[in-house]
Amino acid sequence: MVVTVQKFGGTSLSDEKSRRHVLRHIIREYEAGDGLVVVVSAMGRRGDPYATDTLLDLIRSNGNALAPRERDMLLSCGELISAATLCSLLHSQGIPAVALTGGQAGIVTDSRFGSARIIRIHTDTLLQHLEERRVAVVTGFQGMSENGETTTLGRGGSDTSATALGAALQAKIVDIYTDVDGILTADPRLVGDARPLPIVSYDEICNMAYNGAKVIHPRAVEIAMKAGVPVRVRSTFSDGEGTLVTHAEAVRGSSGWTDRTVTGLAHVCGVTQLSVSGEAPFDLQLSVFKAMAGSGISVDFISVMPASVHYTVSAADSNKAIALLKNLGFEPKVTTGCAKVSVIGGGMNGEPGVMAKIVEALTTNGITILQSADSNTTISILVTETQMAAALQALHTEFALHLIP
Numbered sequence: 001m002v003v004t005v006q007k008f009g010g011t012s013l014s015d016e017k018s019r020r021h022v023l024r025h026i027i028r029e030y031e032a033g034d035g036l037v038v039v040v041s042a043m044g045r046r047g048d049p050y051a052t053d054t055l056l057d058l059i060r061s062n063g064n065a066l067a068p069r070e071r072d073m074l075l076s077c078g079e080l081i082s083a084a085t086l087c088s089l090l091h092s093q094g095i096p097a098v099a100l101t102g103g104q105a106g107i108v109t110d111s112r113f114g115s116a117r118i119i120r121i122h123t124d125t126l127l128q129h130l131e132e133r134r135v136a137v138v139t140g141f142q143g144m145s146e147n148g149e150t151t152t153l154g155r156g157g158s159d160t161s162a163t164a165l166g167a168a169l170q171a172k173i174v175d176i177y178t179d180v181d182g183i184l185t186a187d188p189r190l191v192g193d194a195r196p197l198p199i200v201s202y203d204e205i206c207n208m209a210y211n212g213a214k215v216i217h218p219r220a221v222e223i224a225m226k227a228g229v230p231v232r233v234r235s236t237f238s239d240g241e242g243t244l245v246t247h248a249e250a251v252r253g254s255s256g257w258t259d260r261t262v263t264g265l266a267h268v269c270g271v272t273q274l275s276v277s278g279e280a281p282f283d284l285q286l287s288v289f290k291a292m293a294g295s296g297i298s299v300d301f302i303s304v305m306p307a308s309v310h311y312t313v314s315a316a317d318s319n320k321a322i323a324l325l326k327n328l329g330f331e332p333k334v335t336t337g338c339a340k341v342s343v344i345g346g347g348m349n350g351e352p353g354v355m356a357k358i359v360e361a362l363t364t365n366g367i368t369i370l371q372s373a374d375s376n377t378t379i380s381i382l383v384t385e386t387q388m389a390a391a392l393q394a395l396h397t398e399f400a401l402h403l404i405p
Helices: 018-032 052-060 069-075 079-090 124-131 158-168 202-210 216-225 248-252 281-294 315-327 352-364 385-398
Strands: 003-008 033-039 097-100 105-108 118-123 135-139 142-145 150-152 173-179 197-202 231-235 241-246 264-277 302-304 308-314 333-344 370-376 378-384
Touching: 003 018, 003 158, 018 033, 018 079, 018 105, 018 173, 033 079, 033 124, 033 158, 052 069, 052 079, 069 079, 069 150, 069 158, 079 097, 097 124, 105 158, 118 158, 124 135, 124 281, 135 158, 142 158, 158 173, 158 216, 158 241, 202 216, 202 241, 202 264, 202 333, 216 231, 264 315, 264 385, 281 308, 302 370, 308 315, 315 333, 333 385, 352 378, 352 385, 378 385
Parallel strands: 003 033, 003 173, 033 135, 097 135, 105 142, 173 231, 197 241
Antiparallel strands: 105 118, 142 150, 231 241, 264 308, 264 333, 302 308, 333 378, 370 378
């Protein structure tokens, strides 16, 4: 059976008008004859009655006094409402459909409430519904542990549900519907001439997602990449093809590909830079990073020197990190109000002159580089938040991303 998986986010399901657009996409694929699995998020965003953050606010008012098991039970409600509502809409149009929880759809997870990992997916129930020409509407973001408890998959969990189901069913494609026309070269709110990308590789979009681009969860992309299932990021509110995410070899052989060094830019705000010096370098390095790990503080932009270490933490963790360092006897140099700007592209690996272009673009525009880091397909620069938008625009222009067709 040829199977298509569609995933609709909260903004796509937030009101009746938006749900009519969702219905149009479902009917198109259903009439094409494919078996159709539709994964849904909770409706809307914070403030909307059934959104995940709104549900969380119900217990925040009680000081978050709820055990992880019961918290997952609460958070699973938003997707249940979405699935039942969409199922009702399909029935009203004469389309046979069935609403399934993650557990009923066969998603088996471990028992880590709030951040469960999928162990396996039993597809028998889903395949039976598809063979009987029903649309299977599945609650995203959730599964069931081996001992029958409801679990949630963490932020971005509906994307993960969609690609995991796509992998298990060997789907021809997973369509991720959102409120933008695919993946853009940069955040259009900060870069006025940002362009939609017709096709990108799994590696490129993973790096964009890890470095702040909120288009699709990186764990979802990794699942799709491992299974070789193509993913499209599309708009619920148009009929555009959006952005195809697939293997690098397929990207280079496609009609939408251009011989580009840089594919796109991503950014993360709310970063604090910490610099620590000491006379005993090995003790310094070990004690600093062991203290961060022991307190669950994620570190980035790591530079280890003979007598100093430099790294960044999120602004939310900065006070805790500073206190830990002072308890160890250090007096860290602290730079708050920083932002991480990342230049990403599969063509960067082994290409000379990329860093020179980055430095030239930023210094020409009076932007100070506080720190840098790089990997195979990404070069990241630390700047002040006040210069972040200018840095993004300067780099977008330098690498001619506005000319991507």
